[in-house]
Amino acid sequence: xxxxxxxxxxxxxxxxxxxxxxxxxxxxxxxxxxxxxxxxxxxxxxxxxxxxxxxxxxxxxxxxxxxxxxxxxxxxxxxxxxxxxxxxxxxxxxxxxxxxxxxxxxxxxxxxxxxxxxxxxxxxxxxxxxxxxxxxxxxxxxxxxxxxxxxxxxxxxxxxxxxxxxxxxxxxxxxxxxxxxxxxxxxxxxxxxxxxxxxxxxxxxxxxxxxxxxxxxxxxxxxxxxxxxxxxxxxxxxxxxxxxxxxxxxxxxxxxxxxxxxxxxxx
Numbered sequence: 500x501x502x503x504x505x506x507x508x509x510x511x512x513x514x515x516x517x518x519x520x521x522x523x524x525x526x527x528x529x530x531x532x533x534x535x536x537x538x539x540x541x542x543x544x545x546x547x548x549x550x551x552x553x554x555x556x557x558x559x560x561x562x563x564x565x566x567x568x569x570x571x572x573x574x575x576x577x578x579x580x581x582x583x584x585x586x587x588x589x590x591x592x593x594x595x596x597x598x599x600x601x602x603x604x605x606x607x608x609x610x611x612x613x614x615x616x617x618x619x620x621x622x623x624x625x626x627x628x629x630x631x632x633x634x635x636x637x638x639x640x641x642x643x644x645x646x647x648x649x650x651x652x653x654x655x656x657x658x659x660x661x662x663x664x665x666x667x668x669x670x671x672x673x674x675x676x677x678x679x680x681x682x683x684x685x686x687x688x689x690x691x692x693x694x695x696x697x698x699x700x701x702x703x704x705x706x707x708x709x710x711x712x713x714x715x716x717x718x719x720x721x722x723x724x725x726x727x728x729x730x731x732x733x734x735x736x737x738x739x740x741x742x743x744x745x746x747x748x749x750x751x752x753x754x755x756x757x758x759x760x761x762x763x764x765x766x
Contacts, residue, residue: 504516556587615640
């Protein structure tokens with residue numbers, strides 16, 4: 500590390516400067532060690548999560564495979580085979596969600612996408628997939644420019660956030676959806692139990708979840724973050740225990756796209 504600084508000079512003399520040099524080798528080495536230790540700790544958590552999520556269906560496949568070998572009833576054996584296929588698809592879905600890559604695409608395949616339309620479709624899917632009879636949804640959409648993205652992947656990112664919010668509330672409570680280009684582009688706020696401060700920094704970590712066994716793999720927000728970042732955006736959560744959670748998503752607007760003319764406010 501070095502730093503230049505001016506020195507006072509005698510009258511008529513030229514400008515004078517001082518130079519301070521400081522050896523930062525030890526500091527850099529220590530920083531590298533801390534980064535490596537953090538990576539190793541994250542890798543341990545990641546490995547444990549992958550093992551846990553894949554072992555459950557894997558054991559099911561092994562057990563069903565052994566049962567088929569001894570099963571004389573053809574109809575029952577076919578049932579076992581169907582269960583094996585189901586477990587295999589679950590493992591494939593876990594791997595796909597973990598990698599965050601459903602298909603490989605180039606940036607040239609991206610198109611201007613209507614953000615609120617994809618948010619609406621994601622909401623419809625989430626409400627169909629979960630018991631939402633006690634859910635009160637309020638919407639406020641105002642003049643949002645399109646964004647350059649892949650529609651299905653942007654919809655998946657919204658769906659994962661909405662699913663997380665609905666599950667946190669147990670399908671009952673208030674859900675606010677806001678789209679406003681003057682403020683943050685998309686806000687998804689729920690009236691759920693909120694997230695304790697000590698857990699807030701881990702919500703985007705792979706396989707991190709506060710849900711019970713079988714209620715989630717801990718990949719929903721991880722995948723959402725990867726997709727939003729892939730399209731040049733940012734995603735963050737604001738929450739306090741007992742006060743609900745707000746997910747704030749910003750995406751770079753495609754100013755060449757067609758803007759919506761009329762605001763939409765509904766509940």
